[in-house]
Amino acid sequence: MAEITYLEAIREALFEEMERDPNVFCLGEDIGAYGGAFKVTEGLQAKFGDQRVIDTPISEAAIIGAAAGASHMGLRPVAELQFIDFISCGYDMLTNYVATARYRAFLPCPMVVRGPSGGYVRGGPFHSQNPEAAFLHTPGLKIVYPATASDAKGLMKAAIRDDDCVLFFEHKYLYRRVKDVMPDGDHVVPIGKARVAREGTDVSIITYAATVWKALEAAEQLQTEDGISVEVIDLRTLLPMDDDAIVATVKKTNRVMVVHEDTRTGGIAGEITARINETCFEWLDAPVLRVTAHDVPLPYSPPLEDFVLPQVSDIVTVARHLARY
Amino acid sequence: MEFPAHSLDLDAMLAAPPGADAALARAPRPHADKLDRAQRLALYRHMRMTRTLEERLVALYRQTKVIGGLFRSLGQEADAVGSAFALERRDIMSPLIRNMGSMLVKGATPLEILRQYMAKGNSPTRGRELNIHFGDLERGFVGQISHLGDMIPVMAGIALSFKMRGEDRVVLVYIGDGATSTGAFHEGVNFAAVQQVPLVVVVENNGYAYSTPTGRQTAANSFMDKALGYGIAGVQADGNDVLAVYDVTKAAVDRARAGSGPTLVELITYRRKGHAEHDNQSYVPTGEIEWWAAHNDPIDRFVAWLTTHDSVSADEFAEIDASVSREIDAATDEADLSPMPDALDALDGIYADPPTIAPHWYREGVRAAVDIHERPASWGTHDG
Numbered sequence: 001m002a003e004i005t006y007l008e009a010i011r012e013a014l015f016e017e018m019e020r021d022p023n024v025f026c027l028g029e030d031i032g033a034y035g036g037a038f039k040v041t042e043g044l045q046a047k048f049g050d051q052r053v054i055d056t057p058i059s060e061a062a063i064i065g066a067a068a069g070a071s072h073m074g075l076r077p078v079a080e081l082q083f084i085d086f087i088s089c090g091y092d093m094l095t096n097y098v099a100t101a102r103y104r105a106f107l108p109c110p111m112v113v114r115g116p117s118g119g120y121v122r123g124g125p126f127h128s129q130n131p132e133a134a135f136l137h138t139p140g141l142k143i144v145y146p147a148t149a150s151d152a153k154g155l156m157k158a159a160i161r162d163d164d165c166v167l168f169f170e171h172k173y174l175y176r177r178v179k180d181v182m183p184d185g186d187h188v189v190p191i192g193k194a195r196v197a198r199e200g201t202d203v204s205i206i207t208y209a210a211t212v213w214k215a216l217e218a219a220e221q222l223q224t225e226d227g228i229s230v231e232v233i234d235l236r237t238l239l240p241m242d243d244d245a246i247v248a249t250v251k252k253t254n255r256v257m258v259v260h261e262d263t264r265t266g267g268i269a270g271e272i273t274a275r276i277n278e279t280c281f282e283w284l285d286a287p288v289l290r291v292t293a294h295d296v297p298l299p300y301s302p303p304l305e306d307f308v309l310p311q312v313s314d315i316v317t318v319a320r321h322l323a324r325y
Numbered sequence: 326m327e328f329p330a331h332s333l334d335l336d337a338m339l340a341a342p343p344g345a346d347a348a349l350a351r352a353p354r355p356h357a358d359k360l361d362r363a364q365r366l367a368l369y370r371h372m373r374m375t376r377t378l379e380e381r382l383v384a385l386y387r388q389t390k391v392i393g394g395l396f397r398s399l400g401q402e403a404d405a406v407g408s409a410f411a412l413e414r415r416d417i418m419s420p421l422i423r424n425m426g427s428m429l430v431k432g433a434t435p436l437e438i439l440r441q442y443m444a445k446g447n448s449p450t451r452g453r454e455l456n457i458h459f460g461d462l463e464r465g466f467v468g469q470i471s472h473l474g475d476m477i478p479v480m481a482g483i484a485l486s487f488k489m490r491g492e493d494r495v496v497l498v499y500i501g502d503g504a505t506s507t508g509a510f511h512e513g514v515n516f517a518a519v520q521q522v523p524l525v526v527v528v529e530n531n532g533y534a535y536s537t538p539t540g541r542q543t544a545a546n547s548f549m550d551k552a553l554g555y556g557i558a559g560v561q562a563d564g565n566d567v568l569a570v571y572d573v574t575k576a577a578v579d580r581a582r583a584g585s586g587p588t589l590v591e592l593i594t595y596r597r598k599g600h601a602e603h604d605n606q607s608y609v610p611t612g613e614i615e616w617w618a619a620h621n622d623p624i625d626r627f628v629a630w631l632t633t634h635d636s637v638s639a640d641e642f643a644e645i646d647a648s649v650s651r652e653i654d655a656a657t658d659e660a661d662l663s664p665m666p667d668a669l670d671a672l673d674g675i676y677a678d679p680p681t682i683a684p685h686w687y688r689e690g691v692r693a694a695v696d697i698h699e700r701p702a703s704w705g706t707h708d709g
Contacts, residue, residue: 025489052489056519057512057515059478059512059515061475061478061508061509061512061513062478062509062512062513062515062516064478065478065481065509065512065513066478066479066482066513067482068478068482069478069479069480069483069484069485070483070485070486070489071482072479072482072483073483073486073487074486075486075489077482092472092475092509093475093479093509096471096472096475097470097475097479102674102675102676102677103453103675104450104453104454104458105454105459105467105468106450106674107460107462107467140676142676162677162678163676163677163678164677164678240679
């Protein structure tokens, strides 16, 4: 069977889920006839009609709020944000209404909020963001952020079937750069389970999304040039976090770094470091180190963006430091 | 005496106060005229229940049995009850903090409301939420959240689900004069208008948002006028005339049910109590509250109407009022005896899966750390 891209894998998941369940529908800006800014929903409206693939006004709060209301009634909305940067316009609706609804009112919100995320694409401050950490702090939401085409499909199907709201971050750098042959049959990847992207024994890299590929590239270089065996953990789901997978790799290599594309302060790497500190401090042979973006809005010009974002060379440098600590 | 007008139409109302003559006037009301005497008495009972139950809650608040803030709808009972009465049981509405009357019409019980205010474990939200922030899809009401305006997109989404599935159901959402200033109001009404969903937006213009008079909330002449900008129907009614409220809301509900899209209904009323019980209303001009109490009380007006047109006797009113009091007395006793929540229930039900989370290790076996009857000293600054 032919390989398909990360973007096509998401589209395939949407097609299959809309075919499987008449309660699934999509709404968002320019997703219908146009097929979305990145063409993720291309062909969806032609197949399912404009009642199930709804073009909306530029109203992120209304898109998320209306999805929540429809989800209370048993529908399963998939809301597209044209760029995930605009999720901040619906922040109140997500954190105050959606995330609390089951707990305070016993009203489930089985809905997906998805959108293109991340940098390395010269998108500048408002088309490159990684706002996942802003929602990691909100009980009631789930967050997934796949790195591979296969996981993008399987996690999208799981997200649509989940009985709570799932924020589905899609890395736009990976949209057309990574491919997989999709597994046969109903391919569903469980939410909350990390993946060992590369086995290793000397140093662990815990990461997710685009930096999984940076970590794999660094691991190859470290093996070849230094003989350092690197294990790469792809978290896939950030909330709930797979603590078992984190603890397992800490106990295996005893030297750990956390890599993410998002900024550093108050970020997910800090949370992972705290969890390691609380659960397996005595297994560490070195401090947990972070490789992240610098704490600035993401600039546009290539020399600036490349400097701010984590690169393969950063991961190699820090891994060497850890290995000889 | 001059009062700050909260719309041009209110100016006219104040110029000709609805005293005895106005109360007895029988304007043509095509929808309200179809109500029968028993239905009109039901409207009266819901209004009386609202007022008496809130008076009971004041007593419980002073005894610190109401744990959080208390929000009154004194003087607004007609707009809440009359509008909700225009809905069918299968329709769904979302109330505001001053819509206890709407919830009673939709089947919320005094016992539920008392347990909720008293933070009991068997309250509708098991002690998770305050006051009348609760709902029940079966009976057709969705609890509001404190972030005003947010319920408009959410209820537009429920209306969208009715449209998508071809269900013969209508959604009604309340919003105050203040919350029409939010972005969520604009986004939600515009979304509903574009999608032509069966939504009725009731703007309750009660003159104040906390301490801010309507004139500092909008430069528009009326909230009804805003409908024009969204391309939807806009109507206005005297919110203290329960039959007028019913009439105008029923017309909007019928339009929505017929597939003609949203209507914005502005109801003009007046908030005679503060934002919440702690609010001393120092910002209100002298005499304004007293004027509304003396000349434009919705229950007094409806009593005069019922006396004249339905020949309801003083004995009949007294019997209804006594049955309301008996129901509240029994509910108060039962609510008072209801248990507080089990502390560990706090960790239940944030997700479908996992259904519960583990307590922090240092809290294993530890119960609630504070006195359950303690009201935080800072109370009184929060939003409803």
